Amino acid sequence: ALSRAAQGQADSFEATHRSADGKTVWVQFHAVPVCIDAQSYISVIGVDISEMKRLAALEAHNNRLLAAVFDHAEVGLALVSPQRKLLNVNERFATLVGYSRHEMLAPGFDIEQISHASDKPWDLQQIRSVLTGTSDSYTQEKRYIHKDGHEVWTNLSVRLVRDEAHQPDYFVSAITDVSSRKAAEMHLQQAKTELEHSEALLHRVIDAIPHIVMVKDAHGCFQLVNAALARLYQSTPAAMHGKDDGDFNANAEQVAFYRRNIQEIIDTGTAQHLQEDSTDAATGEVRHYQSVKVPFVGAGDAPSVLIVSTDITELYQTQQRLRLSEERMAFNLAATRDGLWDWWILEDRVDHNEQWGRILGLKEVPPSHPEDRDAVMARIGEALQTDCAYESEHRVIYPDGHVVWLLDRGRVVVRDSDGQALRMVGSVRDITERREMENRMKVQQRRLQSILDGTHVGTWEWNVQTGATVFNDRWAEMLGYSLDELQPISIKTWQRLAHPDDLERSTQLLQENFAAGTGFYDCESRMRHKDGHWIWVHDRGKVATWTDTQQPLLMAGTHQDITVRKAAEQALQEAQTRLQQSEHLLMDTEQLALVGGWVYEVDHAQMYWTPGLFRLHGFEPTPGFDHVSESLLCL
Numbered sequence: 001a002l003s004r005a006a007q008g009q010a011d012s013f014e015a016t017h018r019s020a021d022g023k024t025v026w027v028q029f030h031a032v033p034v035c036i037d038a039q040s041y042i043s044v045i046g047v048d049i050s051e052m053k054r055l056a057a058l059e060a061h062n063n064r065l066l067a068a069v070f071d072h073a074e075v076g077l078a079l080v081s082p083q084r085k086l087l088n089v090n091e092r093f094a095t096l097v098g099y100s101r102h103e104m105l106a107p108g109f110d111i112e113q114i115s116h117a118s119d120k121p122w123d124l125q126q127i128r129s130v131l132t133g134t135s136d137s138y139t140q141e142k143r144y145i146h147k148d149g150h151e152v153w154t155n156l157s158v159r160l161v162r163d164e165a166h167q168p169d170y171f172v173s174a175i176t177d178v179s180s181r182k183a184a185e186m187h188l189q190q191a192k193t194e195l196e197h198s199e200a201l202l203h204r205v206i207d208a209i210p211h212i213v214m215v216k217d218a219h220g221c222f223q224l225v226n227a228a229l230a231r232l233y234q235s236t237p238a239a240m241h242g243k244d245d246g247d248f249n250a251n252a253e254q255v256a257f258y259r260r261n262i263q264e265i266i267d268t269g270t271a272q273h274l275q276e277d278s279t280d281a282a283t284g285e286v287r288h289y290q291s292v293k294v295p296f297v298g299a300g301d302a303p304s305v306l307i308v309s310t311d312i313t314e315l316y317q318t319q320q321r322l323r324l325s326e327e328r329m330a331f332n333l334a335a336t337r338d339g340l341w342d343w344w345i346l347e348d349r350v351d352h353n354e355q356w357g358r359i360l361g362l363k364e365v366p367p368s369h370p371e372d373r374d375a376v377m378a379r380i381g382e383a384l385q386t387d388c389a390y391e392s393e394h395r396v397i398y399p400d401g402h403v404v405w406l407l408d409r410g411r412v413v414v415r416d417s418d419g420q421a422l423r424m425v426g427s428v429r430d431i432t433e434r435r436e437m438e439n440r441m442k443v444q445q446r447r448l449q450s451i452l453d454g455t456h457v458g459t460w461e462w463n464v465q466t467g468a469t470v471f472n473d474r475w476a477e478m479l480g481y482s483l484d485e486l487q488p489i490s491i492k493t494w495q496r497l498a499h500p501d502d503l504e505r506s507t508q509l510l511q512e513n514f515a516a517g518t519g520f521y522d523c524e525s526r527m528r529h530k531d532g533h534w535i536w537v538h539d540r541g542k543v544a545t546w547t548d549t550q551q552p553l554l555m556a557g558t559h560q561d562i563t564v565r566k567a568a569e570q571a572l573q574e575a576q577t578r579l580q581q582s583e584h585l586l587m588d589t590e591q592l593a594l595v596g597g598w599v600y601e602v603d604h605a606q607m608y609w610t611p612g613l614f615r616l617h618g619f620e621p622t623p624g625f626d627h628v629s630e631s632l633l634c635l
Contacts (some may be wrong), residue, residue: 005031005042014049026050070451072520074540074558076154076175077451082131082168086111093175096154098147107389107409107427116143116151117318130160131168137454141178153182159454161446172447172454176560184568191575209602212289212309217302218266220244220259234281251279251286265295266303275312288316292605308605338427341410345384345421356428369395369403376408383412384421393431405432458559460494460541464514464552467491478537478561480530499526499534506539514543514552521555524562536566 001011012030019025027046034041070077076093080086086104094101097114115123119142126138137159144152155176163169212232215224221244225237233240233248240248246255254277265272271294277286289309298304339356343349350365368376372394383390390410395403410426458475462468467490476483479497486493495503502525513521521541526534541557614620 001029001031002042002044005033006040008033024050026053072540072542072544072556072558073451074457074538074560076173076177077454078173078175079447080111080171080173082170084111084127087170096152096175096177097144107391108411114144114146116145117322119143126158127171130158130171136160142175144175152177153179157454157456159450161450172450174451174454174456181565181568184565184572188568188572188575191572191579194579211602212307212311214307214309215298216244216262216305216307217298218263218304220262223298223304232278232280232287248281249279250281254278261293262305265293265305269295271295276309278309287311288313338429340427341425343410343424343426345424366396366398366404369397371395383410383424387412390424390426404430407431458537460557460559462491462541462555464543464555465547469493475559478535478559479527485530497527499528502526517546517550521557535561535563538562 001013004011010030010032012028014026014028017025017027026049028049030045030047032043032045034043070088070090073090073092076096077090078086078093079088086109089101089104091101094104097104099114103109112120122140123142126140129135130138137157139155139157142154142156144154146152155178157174157176159172161169161172209226210228212229213224213226214222214229217223221242222240225240227237230237230240235248244255245258246252249255257276261272261274261276271292273290273292276289276291278289279286288311290312291307291309294306296304296306340353341356342351344351367373376392376394379390379392382388390408392408393405394408395405397403407429408426409428410424412421412424414423415421456474458478459472460475461470469489469491471483471486471489471493473483476486483489498506502523506523506525509523510521513519519542521539523539525537525539527537529535538560539557540560541555543552543555545554547553
């Protein structure tokens with residue numbers, strides 16, 4: 001460095017020194033050539049950077065601890081910006097909704113696409129309440145849409161983290177999968193309902209159907225209608241018999257479709273599931289329906305069609321509102337803090353928004369760094385030839401020679417009939433500047449604490465080699481204790497509170513996890529509460545660091561109270577037992593009283609007969625309730 005300074009080039013370097021008290025001190029030296037009175041000198045300035053080095057080591061430790069809690073938590077975790085953009089998700093949340101973390105954090109992934117439409121108004125109301133300061137957190141049961149389309153029930157806990165200026169920084173969301181509990185509740189409710197129906201089966205029948213039900217002949221004339229269709233056409237079931245839709249519906253186009261559709265079903269003999277419209281005779285409003293139409297042979301061998309229609313007008317209107325909302329969101333995305341670019345490929349013209357110029361401080365695109373240019377062009381070429389998005393972190397060289405790192409992202413949005421790319425749009429972000437090291441450390445510490453507060457689960461850290469253990473307050477609270485009451489705390493604290501019958505299995509699972517060297521330790525076991533009863537906990541963790549000899553060193557994990565779920569599972573089993581007993585009693589009663597009963601499931605359009613009703617019609621019954629075939633329905 002001194003040699004270069006002697007040649008007129010300023011330089012700097014870092015070195016360690018030992019102070020008078022024996023401590024190691026990191027110093028950054030700056031050698032600068034100076035000229036005083038025509039005499040050349042070298043000015044050397046040393047800056048103590050020991051504190052910066054210490055902070056760097058502390059930041060690395062916090063990052064490892066944050067990753068262990070965030071990535072290995074039993075619950076799903078997500079960091080969301082006030083604009084509803086995903087900043088980070090853990091593997092548990094991604095798995096819960098069927099995506100990978102890469103997919104969820106990729107540009108263009110919209111968190112709204114995995115939110116159940118019925119939950120969105122409540123979500124928005126809660127978020128507005130938190131952002132306006134009415135509260136700083138909320139908890140609710142929420143449904144997500146899995147990647148394969150099914151619903152996933154969760155318990156969502158959200159807390160807003162504010163920056164040093166007390167402005168909204170990001171949300172911490174903790175997502176607990178309660179699908180099993182919901183399923184257990186549904187099965188329990190179903191069991192109770194079936195039990196009640198079984199006890200009262202001989203005393204009641206279904207006397208109202210909310211859906212439209214009708215039977216038409218080959219000419220489209222009504223042979224049977226229910227009250228729901230009669231209300232739509234402002235008539236009565238009796239008055240509609242033998243007439244067709246044209247006698248009640250003024251929309252000629254709808255009536256013509258009904259007639260063609262009935263003839264098509266009878267000609268092909270194939271059932272159809274379709275959406276169709278009908279006009280309310282009183283208001284003139286067009287209603288939307290999901291219809292199931294099944295051909296069958298009616299009285300006198302006359303071909304007929306059974307039609308069951310469900311009014312989906314509200315769902316249809318919701319979908320239209322959702323489409324408009326998505327369009328508005330697309331416009332809002334154009335106002336992001338990133339610079340936007342629009343590349344008209346055949347013209348080789350690139351348009352930018354004003355933010356692009358403010359970010360880069362330039363009017364033209366600076367050239368890529370020579371070492372990055374080939375990789376950038378390869379990524380662009382791949383995006384032009386395929387449907388994949390373009391994303392690149394690379395360097396550009398400014399006219400004055402300094403280098404800036406950019407995050408450049410985009411996608412082809414217009415292609416011609418041959419698939420050739422015509423237009424590509426994207427955004428650019430300057431990622432050169434990083435926050436001061438101390439500010440980064442504060443953010444990491446605040447984020448770690450926010451995650452721990454938001455998960456509402458017990459956490460533990462265990463030095464496997466020494467036995468030293470750290471629990472958080474929630475770990476002790478779920479057992480009825482404070483941390484002070486459990487002192488001194490070590491691995492023996494857990495062993496002392498664990499159920500004797502579960503301790504051996506827990507220990508065995510730990511040893512298997514250690515031997516495997518990868519994966520999670522996962523165990524459901526009982527622990528003794530302070531007041532003497534036992535609670536069920538779901539214990540889950542993973543070894544974070546290993547010794548040089550590949551022995552487990554530090555392990556971290558969570559405790560979740562699952563006592564309610566275990567109680568629900570036991571209640572469901574008891575209800576199913578009572579239901580089986582009731583069904584046997586019902587069959588015995590039917591045989592003695594020579595009576596029978598039936599149940600019609602409206603949602604599935606299925607009818608079920610009891611054994612007694614089979615016998616009354618001269619058929620041999622099967623155990624329990626049996627589905628009635630179409631041939632029996634003709635009776």
